[in-house]
Amino acid sequence: DGGITQSPKYLFRKEGQNVTLSCEQNLNHDAMYWYRQDPGQGLRLIYYSQIVNDFQKGDIAEGYSVSREKKESFPLTVTSAQKNPTAFYLCASSPPLLSPTDTQYFGPGTRLTVL
Amino acid sequence: DQQVKQNSPSLSVQEGRISILNCDYTNSMFDYFLWYKKYPAEGPTFLISISSIKDKNEDGRFTVFLNKSAKHLSLHIVPSQPGDSAVYFCAASDMNRDDKIIFGKGTRLHILP
Numbered sequence: 001d002g003g004i005t006q007s008p009k010y011l012f013r014k015e016g017q018n019v020t021l022s023c024e025q026n027l028n029h030d031a032m033y034w035y036r037q038d039p040g041q042g043l044r045l046i047y048y049s050q051i052v053n054d055f056q057k058g059d060i061a062e063g064y065s066v067s068r069e070k071k072e073s074f075p076l077t078v079t080s081a082q083k084n085p086t087a088f089y090l091c092a093s094s095p096p097l098l099s100p101t102d103t104q105y106f107g108p109g110t111r112l113t114v115l
Numbered sequence: 116d117q118q119v120k121q122n123s124p125s126l127s128v129q130e131g132r133i134s135i136l137n138c139d140y141t142n143s144m145f146d147y148f149l150w151y152k153k154y155p156a157e158g159p160t161f162l163i164s165i166s167s168i169k170d171k172n173e174d175g176r177f178t179v180f181l182n183k184s185a186k187h188l189s190l191h192i193v194p195s196q197p198g199d200s201a202v203y204f205c206a207a208s209d210m211n212r213d214d215k216i217i218f219g220k221g222t223r224l225h226i227l228p
Contacts, residue, residue: 040124
């Protein structure tokens, strides 16, 4: 089955610790994205990558880091510098250059809670 | 600056009636618009899209209308069903520029029995 997997579904961490969220896709998509969702907010773009070994900051990249060493994988690290990390994190992927028949496909999300 | 605006945070509609969700955008370069549906603790799923060369796209119970001069689009769901209760995100993209999709804040739709 083709799709996007995110693990774990729920994640707890202590304040001051870094944590890495996993995102894997087997859709052979070039582009991958990380979003954050907070109550009453839309999906806000953290980072995106259009090709392996390349990524760009989104609207709220501060306190986050990513890598794109493989096409299938786009892990997101939430660092201790992120002031308000408790949120629902969504990973997505898409073929390059959206066309009328293409959309972004989303993973199931990871809910991160900082204690 | 919010480029995609969904001004109604929530909407309640009787089962069987029409649900109309509205969305406004400010960037005139947007040429592709999408609606996503999201249940709690799940990722959004694609619902329907429309290119700026059209003013209407229909898929079963779902119809999206685009008014380019008003920079406004709407999603109509007819008839509304209990399973339609979810958060609906409007999104837009400038396909000539990059792959980024800009999302609105979402509208929570409650279908009442």
